Amino acid sequence: MQFSHSDKTESLIARVEGFMNDHVYTAEKEYHDYVETSDNRWTIPPIMEELKAKAKAEGLWNLFLADFEGYGAGLSNLEYAPLSETMGRSMIGSEVFNCSAPDTGNMEVLARYGTQAQRDTWLKPLLEGEIRSAFAMTEPAVASSDATNIQCTIDKQGDEYVINGRKWWISGASDPRCKIMIVMGKTDANAPRHTQQSQILVPTDTPGVKILRAMKVFGSDDAPHGHAEIEFDNVRVPASNIIGAPGEGFAIAQGRLGPGRIHHCMRLIGCAQRAIELMCDRVENRVAFGKKLSEQGSIREDIARSICDVEQARLLTLKAAARMDEVSYKNARDLIAMIKIVAPSMAQTVIDRAMQAHGAMGLSQDTFLAEAFAYARTVRLADGPDQVHMSSLGKQIIRRYAG
């Protein structure tokens, strides 16, 4: 059992940390101010493209991707995990390094299952950071935590597929750079339950794709990334846009979730770690009732509990990443479920304590805490609600130990 990172990982952590300190934290205000004051909220602050160019020039680019035709950093899940934590410390961090969701999952799917033509058309510009993408599975009409419920239809008509359905909470679809969506729907409603679904590439400018509205999280539309409700009304794409074979959609969706969950959990651990650091600074420099807040026992207790919570979640997530590298996603399913149950709730609790210690400012736009809290709360639903993971983990554990 090894509790330290390799020299290669340590060196990359130092470089990503250096980049975050020199360029990213200081750009957060400019980024948000641009969106707030822009006539059109769905435009990209120029600072983002400037930072992406800098990170790319420094070779801090596509670090999430193991290897694809000369792209990617050749890192294992365990090696990438601490980098994901460092980038996750800022809500704009992951995108700067071309390592943000849902592009990372979409790129992995295209690298693994895409045809050469699909990779040339969509994967390469994604890897270059020229375009962005969305993943459209969830539907307002059905309980979408059970992916077999999905109703959207993908019907073969000649050499085309015709897509009809309504999706919501489609992150990133309103970003003007979002040029492609991976849409999940049913190609054969009569097939066995887990082979009814397929995934298909739909360019965002295809006739019949209508963005209906921006969903809000706690009252915020999360522009310019956002989460769109979208109607697919007789949307026609070439049959060659199907990913893998018809009926493989469910299996492909399962495959993308392993690394994606490690990334989300590590980003949240980064958020929680930064929240503790902000909390320490704030309470050391604020006096109430004659003494520093940092001298209050209850504040110290909150900080102590928080650092224990973060370290526990970090170790568990790194163990899940190592297990994924050693065996496979399938054989690491128990640990992946554990981190998905533990890390978002942990981050929500730790960030909540930090907000409380900051007083009213903690809920405002003047720290990253409110945004990070919303993110932690979101991930308790996205990529599978807590209860779905608990149900699956509980089942696995009962099977393992029942006589």
Ligand SMILES: Cc1cc2nc3c(=O)[nH]c(=O)nc-3n(C[C@H](O)[C@H](O)[C@H](O)COP(=O)(O)OP(=O)(O)OC[C@H]3O[C@@H](n4cnc5c(N)ncnc54)[C@H](O)[C@@H]3O)c2cc1C
């Ligand atoms: C900010 C945000 C961004 C998102 N981005 C995307 C995206 O980009 N693409 C996309 O396709 N979707 C996205 N989603 C949607 C998300 O993946 C779904 O909300 C999630 O899968 C749950 O589906 P549902 O909302 O239909 O809840 P439902 O399936 O209706 O479930 C409701 C609740 O029922 C309970 N429940 C469900 N199953 C069980 C069980 N087995 N045991 C006990 N209780 C259970 C849980 O508490 C669950 O929260 C996003 C959501 C949010 C909030």
